[in-house]
Amino acid sequence: MRIFILYIFLYIFVFQGTAQISDFSHISFEKADEIALKYKDETLHNLPDLVYKLTSQLDTDAERFRAIFKWICSNVSNNYGLYERNKRNRQRYKDNPARLKAWNSKFQKIVFKRLLKNRSTICTGYAYLVKELANLADIECEMIHGYGRTSTINLKTLDSPNHSWNVVKLDGKWYLCDPTWASGNPNPESNQFQFDFNEGFFLSDPKIFAINHHPIIKKWFLLEGETPSFDDFMDAPIIYNKAYAYFSGHTYPQKMHNAIQRNQNINFTLQLQKEVAEKDVNLVIESSFRERKIYPKEVSIKDNSLSIDYKFEFTGFYDVHLYIKEDLIATYTVEVTR
Amino acid sequence: MKTHITIPKKAWYAALIMMLIFAFNPMYGQNTSAQKGRIIKGTVSNPQGPLEGVNVILKGENQGTVTNAKGEFTFPVALETGDVLVISFLGYESIEFRIKEDTTFVKAILSDEVIEIMGAVNTNKRYKSKRKN
Numbered sequence: 001m002r003i004f005i006l007y008i009f010l011y012i013f014v015f016q017g018t019a020q021i022s023d024f025s026h027i028s029f030e031k032a033d034e035i036a037l038k039y040k041d042e043t044l045h046n047l048p049d050l051v052y053k054l055t056s057q058l059d060t061d062a063e064r065f066r067a068i069f070k071w072i073c074s075n076v077s078n079n080y081g082l083y084e085r086n087k088r089n090r091q092r093y094k095d096n097p098a099r100l101k102a103w104n105s106k107f108q109k110i111v112f113k114r115l116l117k118n119r120s121t122i123c124t125g126y127a128y129l130v131k132e133l134a135n136l137a138d139i140e141c142e143m144i145h146g147y148g149r150t151s152t153i154n155l156k157t158l159d160s161p162n163h164s165w166n167v168v169k170l171d172g173k174w175y176l177c178d179p180t181w182a183s184g185n186p187n188p189e190s191n192q193f194q195f196d197f198n199e200g201f202f203l204s205d206p207k208i209f210a211i212n213h214h215p216i217i218k219k220w221f222l223l224e225g226e227t228p229s230f231d232d233f234m235d236a237p238i239i240y241n242k243a244y245a246y247f248s249g250h251t252y253p254q255k256m257h258n259a260i261q262r263n264q265n266i267n268f269t270l271q272l273q274k275e276v277a278e279k280d281v282n283l284v285i286e287s288s289f290r291e292r293k294i295y296p297k298e299v300s301i302k303d304n305s306l307s308i309d310y311k312f313e314f315t316g317f318y319d320v321h322l323y324i325k326e327d328l329i330a331t332y333t334v335e336v337t338r
Numbered sequence: 339m340k341t342h343i344t345i346p347k348k349a350w351y352a353a354l355i356m357m358l359i360f361a362f363n364p365m366y367g368q369n370t371s372a373q374k375g376r377i378i379k380g381t382v383s384n385p386q387g388p389l390e391g392v393n394v395i396l397k398g399e400n401q402g403t404v405t406n407a408k409g410e411f412t413f414p415v416a417l418e419t420g421d422v423l424v425i426s427f428l429g430y431e432s433i434e435f436r437i438k439e440d441t442t443f444v445k446a447i448l449s450d451e452v453i454e455i456m457g458a459v460n461t462n463k464r465y466k467s468k469r470k471n
Contacts, residue, residue: 047426048395048402056400083457090456107455112429122457136426148458151465163458181460188462238465288469319467331465 019173019222020248021203022273024062029070032063036070044116044129051136061139062170068133069202072126073183078193079120080186082111086122094160120193123148126179127164140169146215147230148181151238151331165213167220168203174222175203178213181241200244205273207249211239242327247306248273250330259335262315266334268308268322276306276324283310286319293323312336375416378437380444381409382425389427389448397422397434 039053054071055064086107093100115121115129127143134141148163165178182201187194206222214233221227228236237256249271260266278299285292298309312318315336322329382392388409395402396417405411413423419439426432430448 044428045391046393046402046404047428048393048424049400052400078457078459080459083459086455086457104455105450108429108450108453111455116428122455124453124455124457128451128453132426132428132432135432136424143453145456150458150461151463152461153458162456164456180457185460185462240464241460241462286466317467317469319465321464328462328464333467 019175019203020205021175023173024170024203027060027062029063029066032058032067033070035067036074039071040075042071042075044119047133048136051133054133055137061137064137065134065139065141065168065170066202068137069130069177069179069182070197072129072133073179073197074195075119076115076126076129076183077118077120077195078126078180078183079114079118079122080191080193082114082120083122090160123180124164126183127166130166130168130177130179134166134168142167142220144215144217144220146213146220147233148178149212149214149233149236149238151240161216163213167222170203176206176209176213176220176222177202177204178209185241198241198244200241204244205248207271208239208244208247211236211243211250238331240328240330242324243270243329245327246274246276246324246329247271248304253332256331257333257335259337260312261337263311263313265309265311268306268310268330268332270306270329272301272304272306276301280325281306281308282323282325283308284321284323286321287316375418376442378413378417378423378441378444380411380413380446381405382411382427382446382448383409384430384448384450389430392425392427392448395424395426397424 035054035057039050042050042053044050051068054067058064058067089103089107090100093103111121111125115125121129124143131141131143143164144167145161145164147161153162163180165176165180167174167176178201182198184194184196186192210221210223210228214228214230215221218227232254235255235257237250237253239250243250247270251271252267252269258266278301279295281299282293282295285294296308296310300307312334315338318334318336320332320334380394382389382394382405388407390405390407390409392405392409393402394405394411394413396415401415403411403414417437419437421437423435423437423444424432425435425446425448427448429451431451433446433448435444435446
């Protein structure tokens with residue numbers, strides 16, 4: 001009997017494959033996307049009505065959730081002004097819980113007012129809206145708080161949670177998504193928000209998600225077995241938006257900062273989620289004096305895994321950027337010694 | 339002596355109109371035990387006062403209404419015992435209200451959803467190490 005229970009336990013908690021979008025490869029989200037586009041002029045004044053419009057013509061929860069997610073990510077903009085204001089005050093009051101609480105309560109009102117009026121918000125507003133609309137469509141969905149890492153977040157000052165995203169239960173399984181990062185980016189010139197939907201943040205693979213998302217509550221990694229520690233997360237390489245388009249996981253190097261000796265191999269291994277040609281894999285190597293693009297000779301693609309080996313001939317400190325064609329995937333630093 | 343009652347034409351018209359009104363007007367005041375649905379009114383507020391623009395919908399249906407400036411609403415369709423109203427407003431915790439046998443008026447108080455507000459901005463900017471030289 002005990003063994004039986006153990007097997008059931010193992011079956012439920014261990015043998016459940018990681019949940020990701022490929023589980024829904026038999027579903028086309030075209031219709032859901034069309035509906036999201038059709039109602040682009042809707043406001044947030046009547047949420048139940050909005051949910052009804054977005055979901056009533058769709059047959060599966062996955063499609064219904066997709067329509068909601070797509071609508072939010074293509075209609076709610078990221079408000080950098082609010083973000084800066086919040087960051088400043090959270091930093092200012094971080095050692096004064098009473099002031100921080102007062103600020104949070106005040107800021108919350110500002111955030112919801114802005115969301116309703118201008119359809120613009122910051123992370124938590126996105127996550128809140130996804131949860132609220134999904135719940136109205138009778139889909140189980142939660143907000144997850146934790147840490148998010150990008151190339152511009154100074155990790156040394158990252159001492160409290162800075163990001164929110166969602167988990168959603170579809171066909172009895174939890175999935176990850178990040179509506180804020182799926183919606184768009186700052187325009188490189190004007191620094192204003194621009195919409196640019198990123199498919200990779202919808203039902204993402206938990207393995208790659210864990211490289212730059214670290215939930216406060218461990219179970220929301222949705223990973224089997226051991227989960228990364230906070231130090232692992234802080235030391236991990238920087239991955240970019242496009243990484244989510246090509247890869248489902250990142251194995252080596254495990255750290256952002258690496259030290260090797262001259263002519264010693266450094267290996268990069270990532271798990272692919274779509275086909276990549278070996279000739280498209282390139283590295284941009286930046287030293288204090290120059291930047292050069294190289295097509296490494298030792299690239300292999302086997303069993304959905306991309307492996308690159310590279311040797312540095314000269315000592316120095318290098319920023320190494322991994323690209324697929326022109327798409328920036330990840331950054332590492334390598335210190336090469338004698 | 340025989341009195342002759344003449345009814346003026348106008349009165350005939352009035353009678354006809356009265357009859358039409360009764361004929362096409364649904365009957366009210368039925369026996370309460372046979373009563374299936376009833377019109378429910380209510381108010382929605384937060385601890386500070388009435389809330390305007392709150393959505394009140396019948397769960398599972400696309401039928402609902404919005405509260406006025408005084409936080410009042412009248413549900414547009416007759417409700418039955420066991421129906422559930424979902425009362426929701428952006429930034430507040432939604433509540434569900436089940437219509438009981440004796441419910442005629444709904445008084446809902448929404449509380450602020452306490453959320454720690456955060457935000458990490460996404461970027462495609464390439465990382466660059468800070469170098470001394």
